[in-house]
Amino acid sequence: MxxxxxxxxxxxxxxxxxxxxxxxxxxxxxxxxxxxxxxxxxxxxxxxxxxxxxxxxxxxxxxxxxxxxxxxxxxxxxxxxxxxxxxxxxxxxxxxxxxxxxxxxxxxxxxxxxxxxxxxxxxxxxxxxxxxxxxxxxxxxxxxxxxxxxxxxxxxxxxxxAEPKYFCGVSYDTHDGTMKLVDLRGLFPEAKLVLSAGGKEVSCVVTRSDVEMLRKSLDRRVLVTGQSQYDGHSMVPSRIDVTNIKIIDLGHNILEFCGSLKNANPSAIEEIG
Structure with missing residues (x-):
């Protein structure tokens, strides 16, 4: 039973x-x-x-x-x-x-x-x-x-x-999560960003010249900025074309990053892109 x-x-x-x-x-x-x-x-x-x-x-x-x-x-x-x-x-x-x-x-x-x-x-x-x-x-x-x-x-x-339920298009956004390795080969290396809110995975793509930026961020808490591609079927982007990655120092209070990122404590992040 x-x-x-x-x-x-x-x-x-x-x-x-x-x-x-x-x-x-x-x-x-x-x-x-x-x-x-x-x-x-x-x-x-x-x-x-x-x-x-x-x-x-x-x-x-x-x-x-x-x-x-x-x-x-x-x-x-x-x-x-x-x-x-x-x-x-x-x-x-x-x-x-x-x-x-x-x-x-x-x-x-x-x-x-x-x-x-x-x-x-x-x-x-x-x-x-x-x-x-x-x-x-x-x-x-x-x-x-x-x-x-x-x-x-x-x-x-x-x-x-059906009409798109959510936003469909491209937006320049920043997302918080942990970067996981997928494939660093080829012209457009890719990793997965596991979002801190909800745990959803988002594909993150960089150019070949920015592969070192991606490599340094693997398995670390990061803020990823770039062109987010939305397909209208989810609030989460289907892909982020990454332009910048900032590593979050977990020794600082993550609440410092709430609200506008412009006011984030600069000593708590390491910019690598």
Whole structure:
């Protein structure tokens, strides 16, 4: 039985007819299970916070390719949504004849996981099942893959035709966060700025001549200034074309940087760009 507030999710894969004694290709099962668990972790991050749950194997059924994943709360924070339950709900909705509307990026990602789990049905495995208590079981097969593809396609078309919800364009901004390494090769080296407010990642691009500026800021708290590119779908820029990076000395009070950056204590920052 699932712990209070958690959800048990059962995943089963059935082998092809020519496989003897109900055998299932181990490589196929392992790849599908890996995709399922990584998908649940991503949904947990989107609905709650990264690492809010771990997905523990609570049961492996004898002589079958069946595994039961149990949510285990790892952080003492309120759970907004059970990722396993929401995943099962999305699959059940997509599997029904009732039109399913994608509410957010997390829902679209979950549909992508179902597409991946259904890929290969009838070729590398017969079919699969995702099952959670009190939610209709989802059959992973060619039909589900087609339905999911259609739902995703409609959602993309609707998003492309919708008016931008947020600012769309370019703005010269400064953002506070921690710089993480991605790729310093090529003409336009890139890193990821993990924003201090909210923890979202933003792509930061510099020219080849400014790569040393980027290198010095890696794994440090910084203020990044540049042309921020907004796509209208989020308040967070999709990319920053960096012109200046200032390293924040964490020995000083970060509250000094609130409000106008023009009044920031110059002794608490190191300008490297």
């Amino acid at each position: 699932a712990p209070r507030g958690g959800t048990d999710l059962k995943f089963t894969l059935y082998g092809l007819e020519h496989h003897s004694d109900g055998e299932v290709d181990g490589e196929v099962f392992a790849a599908k299970l890996k995709k399922l668990i990584s998908g649940l972790k991503r949904l947990d991050r989107d609905y709650n916070t990264a690492g809010q749950h771990r997905f523990m194997i609570s049961n492996l059924e004898f002589a079958s390719a069946t595994v039961v994943l149990r949510e285990k709360v790892m952080k003492p924070r309120s759970v907004r949504k059970s990722p396993s339950q929401r995943f099962a709900e999305i699959g059940a909705a997509a599997n029904s004849a009732i039109p399913f509307e994608v509410e957010n990026a997390a829902d679209e990602y979950a549909l992508g996981v179902y597409k991946s789990l259904s890929t290969g049905a009838g070729k590398t495995f017969s079919y699969g099942v995702v099952d959670a208590t009190e939610i209709a079981a989802v059959r992973l097969d060619k039909l589900l893959k087609t339905r999911v593809e259609n739902i995703i396609s409609r959602a993309i078309d609707a998003a492309n035709n």
